[in-house]
Amino acid sequence: MIADIVGSPVVLAYTAIHFFTIVLIVGVGVYTARNHWDDPLGRVFIILLGTAAIWTVGAVVRLFTPTLNLFIAATTLKYVGIAGSPVVFLLFALLYDGRTQWVSRPVIVVISVIPALTIPIVATMRLHGLLYGSYARTTVDTISVLSVETVGLWYWLFTVYSWALVAIGSGLLIDAAIQRSRLYRLQLLILLPAIGISWTTNILYVIWSWPHPALDPTPIGFGLTTLLLGVALFSTQFVEISPVARSLIFDVIEDAVIVVDQAGRVIDVNSAAQPLLSDPHPIGAELTAVLGTDIARQIKTDSATVEIIDEPMPRYYRYRELSRSDIEARVLVFTEITEVKESQRVAEQAHEQLRQIVDLVPDPLYVKNIDDEVLLSNEANAELHGLAPEEIEGKREREIESDVENIENFDKYRQREIEVIETGDPMTFEEELVGPDGETKFFKTTRIPFETTERNKEAVLGYARDVTDLKEYEQELEDTKRRLEQSNEKLDQFAGVVSHDLQNPLHVILGYVSLLDSDDDNQEYIEAIEQSATRMEDIITDLLKLSRVGQDIEEPETVSLATVARDSWDNIKIDGTDLNLRVPEGATVKADRSRLMNVFENLFRNAREHNNPPLTIRVGILNSGTPGDHSESLTGFFIEDTGDGIPQEQHDEIFDHGYTTNTDGTGFGLSIVKEVVEAHGWSLSHCDGEDGGARFEISDVDFLE
Template identity: 30%
Template sequence: MAYELTPVLIPFALAAVCVFLPWYVIDELSDERYRISLVVSMIALAAWALAELLRISATTIPAELLWHNLRFVGPAFSAVGYFVFAAVYTDHTAWVRRQRLWPLFVVPVLTIGVVWTAPDLVRATVAATDDGLFVMEFTPGVWYILHASYSYVLVAVGTWWIVSRFLEFQSNLFVRKQTAGVLLSAAIVMGANLAYNLDITTLDWTPVGGALWAIIFTIAVSEYRLFDLSPLAREVVVENMESGMLVATPDGEIVDVNHAAATMLDVTDDDLIGHQVDDVFVISRARIEELLAGESSSETVRVDGNGDRWHAITVSPISVPSDDDIGRVITFDDVTDRVERKQQLEAQKASLERQNERLDEFAGVVSHDLRNPLSTIDGWAEVAADAISGEAADLDDAETALAHIQRAHDRMDQMVDDLLMLARAGQTVEDTEPVELAAVAREAWEHAAVDGCELDVRVPDDTTVAADRNRLLRIFENLYRNAGDHNEPPVTIQVGLLGDAEADADSDGSGERTGFYLVDDGDGISAEQREEIFDHGYTTDSDGTGIGLSIVRDIVTAHGWDIEVTTGRGGGARFEISGVDLVTA
């Protein structure tokens, strides 16, 4: 009987089957060259396992020689398959182009020919033995040594490429896991083969090591999706990109970044990898999915924690043939200058629109509001002329006419003054200075000269606000005059700080809003009128211009503040100006 079954054959039989396990996940690999190298390695290892199994079971020298010759298919081609895999994985793709790929197979093909045509070059001597599992022993020939050296060189070069990749990207957890998995698989196979060639063991356990590699590789790909996001041509393309790049899982976890991303965000790779995308950019994961589903995949967003920087991000899906949803690639560029220019243009446009609105208001005042006092002056001028032109001059009529003319003149003077203030009230305040709020409130009271009213300032003298002092004065002056013109004396006007429960009877003490208020104890303003009192030209006083509160609103807005009118606890009008940064020493 030429063959004999022994228990030691079982691991080799299992190995011949297990080496084909990666076939189960071959579609998971994103590059066809991975698949080709994997198929070559699987077939070579399977042939190696079967040949070694039959060699061990052989009971005659001719039978063992037959399978010893056939086993050379394994080491000859599996080394080439590993080399091709390493070249593709580490982006040394120049070595797997056609002009270099085919020469790699010269030594393996010659080896297959030499073992049949010149076996003495492979086995220098062959002798019978009854020691152990084999019936023959041999000493390696020249070609055996040459072939083994060639295979080890291919494996050594491929391993060095992988180790270099590991060292280059050791700060990148994702790439580190990939590379460690590849190295572990290769170490198992190489360890088994070196043990045989160094006579540590009489059995060549290399194909069994290949089966363990196949199991590890299959689990890594199917369970941990080891090569789903393998960055092809990473060193050449990704690392030299001027744009920042993040690779994230469908759950939003960042697994890879390029150098530009870390530099642009002024962080290290470790500050990004393992974090969520919305920890980096002010954008939700739901919005990222909307960008993928929509017609536009780009959006301009701020960097979280640095609101002064803006980036234009583009989101793209990552997929492989077996899965349409394995991750996201997010590329981004710093567009802060572009956004700021756009904001400046929008601000200029808004400023021009406000100027046009004020021009319309000017036209309305000139064409209508100023026409009324001019008509009044014309009418009373005729009355005065008639009163003094006759033989019996009526000085009383003339004096009455002149009084009406004076009032019309004063009204026109107030209108012109208001128009000049209106021209600059809405201009954005750019140059501010620390202004003592209490001092301005008292000074404005002197300028306003409101008869029959009393001022009660409840603002600490050391409280300051960043403002344009002259325009802040005008706010108080106009609000004082508004209280005096629309209430019967006596009227008390109180100025205080929002949220000051001790000084302000209307405060809830929450301190949620910062700013100041002005409240009187007059008749108040109805809810219907509150909607209109800040409109240009609105007034309930026949002698009013309807511009005063419009100016107040424009000055408040120009400072970036807010104004609201309510009713005070005593029933009077209460104006609250909020959003003001107050400083109290």
């Protein structure tokens, strides 16, 4: 056999080319496996080379089979490569074009059905003749070999199907060449011819039996194909740098990317750049022709931001250009910042609203960090410095106040802010400041610690309430109180003088009147003098009481209301009048006993002075419950008489100082009662009694249990 091969130049050359092809395919496959097995595209490429190698081995072995059974066995081996090549080629094209979603198990199973069925059909073709119908022995040069004489229906079905897969894969590669950049086009300028050589030789063999029915030239095409693929592998790195990587990176990044050559023509774009372009197929067109006019103008002005305003909502992009001297291309990158711009707009609007709000606050308000930098100031605070808010913000207090060293207690104020920040506790201080006009103002300043979100620094919020007017008012009150105390002291001195200097002469007058002869002619005058002197003494006594009864009760004592009422009754000894006491012995209150007796005594006298005997005066308890109910609540007490009562026209005047309807009265009795009651914190009122007489009620009294 070897001698026959050597003696036949045609067969020898055919065989040598097959062995060269096998060695070349194995070499390229081994190199790819060692360097790119982890890459899906690299693995598919290796399998594609494997199917070509099997095809080549089967073709050369079948040429030298002496029997039909060996011929069928070699043909079956050859068809393993023939059936697998179109399927693997389509998968390679899908991965290369970045359509990885189609490289899935269901898709692989579907496209492999007909090739998978072809293998057993080839192995059993003597039983049915679906693939080959008849065989004949023919001569190649000087060697007799077996060859196929007729083919069956499955042969043409499989062939058409295989060519369809190859056509689809080639279309994907051509599409990649059109849509991709120059680098990928260079890859395809080598890849497409390489693949085309193999399938062209296969078509010539199938249709015209070229160059001989027993000699399949397809493996020869594989040799040339593998040689070109080796060139592409080393020169363009079509496995390392493929559209797969571009689809995974270039098309999925959110930034809009446009690649332009030195002539200004678009050579590649990603999907994110489409909104910026007027042409959906911009490859090869001038950039200025497919890019919006306004965008091109903004780029020429070296603007870092591009604005698109011809849409319902404006869109904004940050623009930058990437280029290198060793690459003849410019990469234009547009990063959409619409949301950032909108956030900035909202933030600026919120800041402006905050500015309007803080400026509406009439009191000084500011924010300072621990470095003494003013982060925020309202107009009221800026006015204290004689500046505007924008002149203060961003500066340190020491930079704002040129005469810091002359400001009293400046360091103390600063230390208070640091203390608030360090302790985290709000603090309030009263501070005295001198404004730019030299006027001294008083402030109650509250400092609150917080952490700024923008600068992540500790800061303090200061709110100063101007209490200058309040301070002046407090000073006026203090001065008034002091003057009142001085006046009261003088009144006490005056009362003492009145008591001593006026009452003594009255006592002298009354003494001398008692020594006068009581003859009938002078008796009337003597009695008038005696009555006037006595009335004057009563007025002086009541005035002296009135000057003291209204003073605050500093040390009240626990007293029995019934006991005080009885003692008061015993003091005045009113003839023709009875006391009806209805006060429980256990009813006790906190009071000034002496002044409380003044209340009872004056009300008793008032009843006697304005009514004729016989007269009954009742003293009872006010309560909020039902009489006889053990749970009743005591709220006060009352004094009423059985006299004629108080006329309606006098109701509004009876408590006025000096008002009286009795010529013998002083007009100060009820005034004294009112002053004493109010000094205890109680309330005084009057109404008609049970029998129509006058009734005085003292309420809001806290009884002791």
